[in-house]
Amino acid sequence: MPADEKLQHVLDPVDAVAQLTFVVDGMLQRRCREEDLSLIQLRLLGILRDRRPTMSELSRFLELDKSSVSGLVDRAQRRGLVRRVPSETDGRVSVVEITDEGNALVGNASSGFTADVQELLGRLPATDRDRLVVLLTRLLAAHARAHGVDLFADLQQ
Amino acid sequence: MPADEKLQHVLDPVDAVAQLTFVVDGMLQRRCREEDLSLIQLRLLGILRDRRPTMSELSRFLELDKSSVSGLVDRAQRRGLVRRVPSETDGRVSVVEITDEGNALVGNASSGFTADVQELLGRLPATDRDRLVVLLTRLLAAHARAHGVDLFADLQQ
DNA sequence: TATTGTTATACTCTATAACTATA
DNA sequence: TATAGTTATAGAGTATAACAATA
Numbered sequence: 001m002p003a004d005e006k007l008q009h010v011l012d013p014v015d016a017v018a019q020l021t022f023v024v025d026g027m028l029q030r031r032c033r034e035e036d037l038s039l040i041q042l043r044l045l046g047i048l049r050d051r052r053p054t055m056s057e058l059s060r061f062l063e064l065d066k067s068s069v070s071g072l073v074d075r076a077q078r079r080g081l082v083r084r085v086p087s088e089t090d091g092r093v094s095v096v097e098i099t100d101e102g103n104a105l106v107g108n109a110s111s112g113f114t115a116d117v118q119e120l121l122g123r124l125p126a127t128d129r130d131r132l133v134v135l136l137t138r139l140l141a142a143h144a145r146a147h148g149v150d151l152f153a154d155l156q157q
Numbered sequence: 158m159p160a161d162e163k164l165q166h167v168l169d170p171v172d173a174v175a176q177l178t179f180v181v182d183g184m185l186q187r188r189c190r191e192e193d194l195s196l197i198q199l200r201l202l203g204i205l206r207d208r209r210p211t212m213s214e215l216s217r218f219l220e221l222d223k224s225s226v227s228g229l230v231d232r233a234q235r236r237g238l239v240r241r242v243p244s245e246t247d248g249r250v251s252v253v254e255i256t257d258e259g260n261a262l263v264g265n266a267s268s269g270f271t272a273d274v275q276e277l278l279g280r281l282p283a284t285d286r287d288r289l290v291v292l293l294t295r296l297l298a299a300h301a302r303a304h305g306v307d308l309f310a311d312l313q314q
Numbered sequence: 315t316a317t318t319g320t321t322a323t324a325c326t327c328t329a330t331a332a333c334t335a336t337a
Numbered sequence: 338t339a340t341a342g343t344t345a346t347a348g349a350g351t352a353t354a355a356c357a358a359t360a
Contacts, residue, residue, distance in 0.1 A: 010291055067328085090341080117175065135289040137173055140177060151166075221351075224354095228350070248318095249319065
């Protein structure tokens, strides 16, 4: 059809959201594969970037059974990505720390992912992009509110 | 802070996209769990909804090794969700079909997921929602174009 | 010979249940 | 007794390599 007759097609709303999720998910998976990490190993390292949780805490953060976390940490430790440190105050407890190597992998994967999403958003004109981010923020804030959470809880005084 | 001083916070663009992906992904996972399906089993059944592919074709669609597809289809068949039908024109080939039970599961999961996303989008005022979908469409179209694909290839005459 | 599909094997990821050690 | 964590076991999902059957 001629350009001046071109209708701007609009995706079905659910398809639009689902497709975006699919695309972004693929980006994350590709960045994981580059570092030879599974998604769950990346999540583990991501948590350890700014925390030194116990195994139980990891179990809650990752919503996995404690036995699953044992195996997860075993494999990460075998690769030298994390280490277990015995708690000094409670003889039952192990604290999990990330190693320099683990930090390098999670850093690579997440900066790669950030670059992917920036490249994606960079395909829109700046005004569209800004409007999109505002609308996404409103959407996520409304979703969070509906679940009794404040999206900006961090920023409150 | 008082309402009339309220600044509208805007998420970091990458965070906004990542968080949306996380939320939508969670919805899909929950709907899978309700039907006792893994994500990959749901994808398998989703493909079979409107196709009768061979094992090789499934391997390409799912981007899995043919041996992985063998196992996947084995387990789905054991549950009565799919069946293998020998090709009549090529003795090496198996065609995979979905059963009524498989169709019911994938129908439930995808209509539940659709409802989830509609509920999510329904939290925005209609004008915001419409603008968001337009912007997502533009974003996905630009992404597709950058990868040599036409998002609306189906609709062309 | 090439293609289609399965099987053998190995590894990750996950859960349940049983266990050990510490509190 | 209760809690923190590991181990034993079982099953899904994935890949590589070797194989059988058909083209």
